[in-house]
Amino acid sequence: MHRFPWNAQRLESLPVSSEEIHRLDAGTIAALYVEFSDELRAFLLGVLRDSDRAAEALQATFVKVAEAGHTARKDSFKGWLFKVALNEALGIKRRSQRDARLAERPVWQRANDHERPDETAVRRESIEQVRQRLNELPEELRQIVELRIFSDLTFAQIADELKLPLGTVLTRMRTALKRLAARFSDES
């Protein structure tokens, strides 16, 4: 087993061998956390739809990275990290499915919940950018976004309420998502 001196600026110099297990020192793990934790947290929240479980999965991911090392190739290290995170998340999900609380709607979709979503997964500046982009959307698109994301109506319910074909609702949502996501990814 090899030990490699590491710092955040040399992330690209990860060992290339895929057959050896390489342990990472604390500095490297910290650098990885700084580099990927926001994105990983958002990814895990998307899989688990529960901020507490996402935090649990994120911690488990980095514990595994620290304890078990990695076998990733340098050009696929991020992918390896996400794969570990996904495995942790699906394990938590399977265990949680035995809990009746999993039948509840996702934490950010409780209509009467006054709690904010997990804002640690989204930076303040990103929220402001989304605010601007939402205001720039045509009303017909913004209406769909609001009904789906804020009011937590399904697409079928939205179609029924607005007296629109389901396909139209889906198309408008997809168009709105494309506009929001394009700028979100550019500016994040």
Add this chain to the structure above:
Amino acid sequence: MIQTPEQSDPHDLEWRAFRYVSEEMSAEEREAFEALLAESLDACEALARVTQLTLASRTVLADQNSRPAPRSSRTPARRWSAVVVAVASLAVLLALLWLPAGDDRPNPGNLSQAATVLSHWNDAESVELNDESDGGDEFVVSEFGESGVPQIPDWMVAAVSIEALSEEEPRRREGVPAVPELQDN
């Protein structure tokens, strides 16, 4: 199964990720997408991006929907100020009605017209004031008689008619009408 746009564009990862996050997928679709997540870093990144976007959008929409619509205060002070304005308006109206042609006797027709004008004013006020979900405006509601026909409260008539009635003949001062009857015009 819902025919979705993605079926014509299987590489639209963000749309699939959004449907996954929004729980709009069937069980089979969900399993297939999770299998894709295990293989594709692009899919993982798309899911992370869509999740952040959904959270940010919800935060923004929650902020916008939590702000109360700008409206004037519904305090009792405002309510009474509206009454004062109504009374003053009626006073001006009645004063104008009394002035012409040297007729110092109140014209019942003009008085009923003034009452009608004030009733319309009360209607407009009651619509605005009753928007507040505080059980309604008892003051406004109480001004309506049992017949539902808007009527001028006697205290209001008395308040604005003090000066106007000061020149009346004694027989009109007796038993100041509690509620002047509206005439059908």
